[in-house]
Every structure is written in C-alpha cells, then in structure tokens.
Amino acid sequence: MIKKFRKRSRREILKENLEALSSPNYLKRIALARKSKKFISAAQIEEELGISIKY
Numbered sequence: 001m002i003k004k005f006r007k008r009s010r011r012e013i014l015k016e017n018l019e020a021l022s023s024p025n026y027l028k029r030i031a032l033a034r035k036s037k038k039f040i041s042a043a044q045i046e047e048e049l050g051i052s053i054k055y
Contacts, residue, residue: 020026046053 042053
C-alpha cells in the first residue's frame with residue numbers, strides 16, 4: 001500500500017527545520033567538527049557529491 005503524504009505548509013516546514021537545527025545531537029556534531037580543525041575543500045565536496053559548483 002502506498003502512503004499518501006499531505007502537503008505541508010511553509011510554516012510547518014520551517015518549524016521542522018528549526019527543530020532539527022536546534023537538536024542536541026546536531027549541535028554536538030557541529031561543536032565536535034569545529035574542534036577537530038579538519039576542513040574539507042569545496043573541490044572535495046564537489047567530487048564526493050558528483051556535482052560542479054560555479055564560482
């Protein structure tokens with residue numbers, strides 16, 4: 001059986017995004033990444049995702 005999804009309002013989508021961005025796990029991962037001082041270049045990201053970003 002295929003589950004149908006109702007169309008969500010922009011307000012609902014924004015609320016979900018804000019909740020996700022303020023989650024403890026997400027904030028913890030950001031803090032750890034900032035501490036690590038390991039950086040990834042834009043070229044590495046492009047290659048990993050298989051995309052090309054125009055600068």
